[in-house]
Amino acid sequence: MTTKTQLWTTAKGWFRKNQYGKSVGQGLTMLLLILPAVLVVLPMLFLITGSVMGNGELKQYLSPIFAEGTEYISWKLVPDYPTFEHYGKLLFMTPQFFVLFWNSMKMVGCILAGQLLVGVPAAWAFAVYKVKSGRVLFALYVVLMLLPFQVTMLSSYLVLNRLEMLDTPQAVILPAVFSTFPVFLSYGGFRGIPMQLFEAARIDGAKESTIFLRIGLPLGKSGLLSAMVLGFLEYWNMMEQPMAFLEDKALWPLSLYLPEITWSQAGYAFAASVITLIPAVFVFVWGQDYLEQGIIYSGLKE
Amino acid sequence: MDLQAEEGHGISLKQINVNDELQHKRRYIMRGAGGRRNQSRQSRRSGRSFMLFMAPSFLGVLLFVLLPFLDVWKRSFTTAVTGQFNGIRNYQTIFTNQAFVLAVKNTLRFTAVCIPILVVAGLIIALPLSKLQNAGLVKSLYLFPLAMPTATIVIVWKMFFYKQGLLNLFLTQLGEWTGLWGEIHKDYLGSGAAFWVLVFSYVWKNTGYTVVLWLAGILGIPNEFLEAARVDGASGGQIFFRIVLPNLKGSLYTIVILSFLNSFKIYREAYLVAGAYPEQDIYLLQHLFNNWFVNLDFDKMAAAAVCVGGFLFAVIMLLQHLWDRDEA
Numbered sequence: 364m365t366t367k368t369q370l371w372t373t374a375k376g377w378f379r380k381n382q383y384g385k386s387v388g389q390g391l392t393m394l395l396l397i398l399p400a401v402l403v404v405l406p407m408l409f410l411i412t413g414s415v416m417g418n419g420e421l422k423q424y425l426s427p428i429f430a431e432g433t434e435y436i437s438w439k440l441v442p443d444y445p446t447f448e449h450y451g452k453l454l455f456m457t458p459q460f461f462v463l464f465w466n467s468m469k470m471v472g473c474i475l476a477g478q479l480l481v482g483v484p485a486a487w488a489f490a491v492y493k494v495k496s497g498r499v500l501f502a503l504y505v506v507l508m509l510l511p512f513q514v515t516m517l518s519s520y521l522v523l524n525r526l527e528m529l530d531t532p533q534a535v536i537l538p539a540v541f542s543t544f545p546v547f548l549s550y551g552g553f554r555g556i557p558m559q560l561f562e563a564a565r566i567d568g569a570k571e572s573t574i575f576l577r578i579g580l581p582l583g584k585s586g587l588l589s590a591m592v593l594g595f596l597e598y599w600n601m602m603e604q605p606m607a608f609l610e611d612k613a614l615w616p617l618s619l620y621l622p623e624i625t626w627s628q629a630g631y632a633f634a635a636s637v638i639t640l641i642p643a644v645f646v647f648v649w650g651q652d653y654l655e656q657g658i659i660y661s662g663l664k665e
Numbered sequence: 666m667d668l669q670a671e672e673g674h675g676i677s678l679k680q681i682n683v684n685d686e687l688q689h690k691r692r693y694i695m696r697g698a699g700g701r702r703n704q705s706r707q708s709r710r711s712g713r714s715f716m717l718f719m720a721p722s723f724l725g726v727l728l729f730v731l732l733p734f735l736d737v738w739k740r741s742f743t744t745a746v747t748g749q750f751n752g753i754r755n756y757q758t759i760f761t762n763q764a765f766v767l768a769v770k771n772t773l774r775f776t777a778v779c780i781p782i783l784v785v786a787g788l789i790i791a792l793p794l795s796k797l798q799n800a801g802l803v804k805s806l807y808l809f810p811l812a813m814p815t816a817t818i819v820i821v822w823k824m825f826f827y828k829q830g831l832l833n834l835f836l837t838q839l840g841e842w843t844g845l846w847g848e849i850h851k852d853y854l855g856s857g858a859a860f861w862v863l864v865f866s867y868v869w870k871n872t873g874y875t876v877v878l879w880l881a882g883i884l885g886i887p888n889e890f891l892e893a894a895r896v897d898g899a900s901g902g903q904i905f906f907r908i909v910l911p912n913l914k915g916s917l918y919t920i921v922i923l924s925f926l927n928s929f930k931i932y933r934e935a936y937l938v939a940g941a942y943p944e945q946d947i948y949l950l951q952h953l954f955n956n957w958f959v960n961l962d963f964d965k966m967a968a969a970a971v972c973v974g975g976f977l978f979a980v981i982m983l984l985q986h987l988w989d990r991d992e993a
Contacts, residue, residue: 391793399806402869406813406821413820427829433850435834436824485722492715494708500723507730509922509981511929513954514974517740517966518733520958541725571714600814602933603951607958621816622937636817647812651805658877662919 408440410640413633414449416442421629428626449634460635467616468642470535470605471598475591477540483587486549487575490583491561504543512603523608534608539598544661545590551660552586553579589657592650599643734974737967745964755968765969768953771946775860775931779867780924786868787875787920788913794876795883804880808873815933818866822938826853826862854938860946866934871927875920882916883909918988922981 413421420442427434453460489501519538520529528534556579564574580587602618609615617639624632647654744751759765790807794800810818825832833849840846853862886909894904932951935943941956942948950973957966 399803399872403806403809406818409821409824410817428827433829433848435829435837436827436831437834438824438831481721481725484718488715488718492711492718494712494715497715500719504726506978506981507726509926510974510977511926511951513929513932513951514970514977515730515734516954516958517963517970518730518737521736522729522733537725538729541722541729543722543726546722571717575718596812600816600933602815602936603955607955618814618816621814622819632820636820639814640817643812643814647809651808654808654811655804655877658874659881661923662878662881662916 407640409438410633410636412438412440412442413629414637415445415447416630416633417444417446417448418630420444425626425629449630450638452631453634453638460638462613463615463617463620464638466532466614467599467618470532470601470616471595473532473536474539474598475594477536478542478545478590478594479587481540482542482545482590483549483580484575486546486586487553487579487583489546489550490553490556491558491579504546508543508547516603516607519604520607529608530610530614532609532614535601535604539601539604545587545594548590548593548657548660549583549586551663552583552589555585556582585653585656586660588650589653589660592646592653593657593661595646595650596643596654599646737970740963741967741971743964745962751964755964756972759965759968759972762965764948764953765965767945768948768950771860771948772950775863775867775947775949776925776928779864779928780921782864783868783871783875783924784917784920786872787879790872791876791879791883795880800880804873804876807876810870811873813870815937819934819937822862822866822934823854828852828855855944857944857946859939859944862938863931863935863947867928867931871924874927875924878916878920878923879913882913886912914991915988918984922984925980 416424416439420439424437424439427436489497489504515538523529523534523538528537560578560582561574564578569577600618601616605614605616605619612620617635621632621635621639624635626632740748741755742751742753743749794803797803824830827833828850830853832853833851836849837847840849851858853859890908890912891904894908899907929951932949932955935947935949935952936955939947941952941959943952950969954966954969957963957969
């Protein structure tokens with residue numbers, strides 16, 4: 364009994380001692396680093412190596428997929444004969460790929476621009492003008508933001524059908540422009556601004572629109588920028604909406620086209636994936652602070 | 666706030682105070698005869714501005730979401746083709762529809778498994794991270810899957826979880842090495858295991874999001890609380906269970922709500938891995954909605970949309986209510 368307690372106290376003392384505590388903490392940190400690094404970097408590496416691997420090599424590694432055998436596929440993280448032929452084929456021989464790339468870009472660009480024009484003023488209205496009906500409306504916006512696409516799919520279809528917009532890019536763009544998620548995120552940025560600033564400007568005779576443009580936007584930009592970053596990653600990855608509302612494959616975004624590439628064109632699929640990944644990675648690296656801020660805003664209560 | 670004002674956005678702190686004082690005085694003088702009127706004029710003005718800023722968004726929401734949803738509500742009581750009034754028969758149909766029951770069951774099972782895993786994993790990672798000085802790189806690593814488009818990652822998952830894929834290769838080699846088992850040829854995508862592949866994929870993608878939310882919650886706990894507890898001789902466990910956890914209730918509600926919202930997006934992975942009619946265990950509500958949509962079964966779809974929407978509304982309201990009660 365006593366030995367047990369003694370052991371326990373020694374152990375506790377051992378952990379409490381600064382140097383050991385530090386090394387334990389460092390070990391834990393290393394583990395925290397290594398685990399995600401493996402889980403995140405490995406899939407990325409797979410895509411990149413696959414995209415620079417020659418066709419012969421790919422066929423050799425992936426052949427069990429085509430043969431109904433018991434052999435396993437294999438992989439090498441560094442290809443024996445690296446080649447850029449897949450990128451070449453993609454960039455110079457497949458104009459279709461460009462069309463889809465620009466489809467995606469245009470769609471995301473239009474959606475984000477629309478959200479800025481429509482959603483940000485609404486967020487401003489919620490944050491600054493405390494009117495009675497505002498609270499109810501805000502609660503409604505929060506609920507709408509939380510509804511999944513499947514619940515609103517039929518209603519979107521009905522209205523798009525009536526407006527004769529099905530199978531046009533607007534079918535995907537317009538419903539997304541009126542999404543209430545960016546309103547909520549931008550609201551998070553605006554409500555951090557002290558109200559006295561607006562009061563002071565009003566007493567100095569500033570118009571409401573001036574206050575919005577000159578004080579609100581510069582000081583509350585973190586909210587709308589985080590809405591843009593989260594929005595880009597979301598809409599670059601958009602699948603459900605175009606799948607439901609666009610029949611014409613020439614209008615499809617990249618995210619829908621990629622899965623259509625079969626294993627027999629594995630190298631091409633890997634190269635297309637890497638190119639699809641590049642804008643997302645760029646936005647991620649550039650906007651990581653806003654991304655984090657956006658996540659925090661999304662978790663704020665009104 | 667002082668900092669922002671002092672940084673030179675046109676208005677200095679002094680001015681604000683002076684203006685505040687002025688306003689006070691004015692209000693004081695006005696109280697009595699004209700005060701009320703002045704106040705109502707101001708509130709009318711702010712009401713008008715509210716409407717002006719709100720109008721584009723609200724009209725869009727009205728046109729694209731609210732009115733059509735009323736239409737859906739109406740359609741849920743009519744037949745699909747002829748549009749005749751049908752009473753609650755559509756609702757009866759979907760609740761006796763085996764596909765619907767299976768899809769609801771699977772969707773609930775998926776959320777019931779995923780959300781606790783995600784919430785706990787996020788907290789386990791966030792706690793040591795909150796003590797780290799430079800957590801930036803680790804956070805980026807966890808957040809990165811959020812940026813990876815589903816279509817790109819699914820190719821890799823297929824290579825891993827395929828019957829002749831790399832996971833089986835690895836397990837077989839492990840078996841040979843330890844001598845405990847032989848070759849493994851499990852088809853993870855075409856069997857009940859597909860469910861767990863989806864769980865893995867969901868946790869992989871959303872851990873970063875959850876970690877950031879937990880971190881914000883943990884760093885929001887006033888340091889004095891922790892200091893005071895330490896001074897009073899509380900142990901690490903006591904501090905965690907008595908101070909840290911109770912203060913994270915608000916974060917928990919948000920995380921649950923947002924994880925729930927994100928869990929519906931797992932359809933992308935499920936669809937890309939297994940198509941419109943996947944293995945029975947991963948046949949989700951999203952599959953069913955999509956298939957109904959393709960087959961123009963609008964009557965059932967309307968009734969199901971009303972049910973699922975109503976259910977989600979109730980869950981959101983319940984969580985909000987719990988949260989409000991805790992704060993009061």
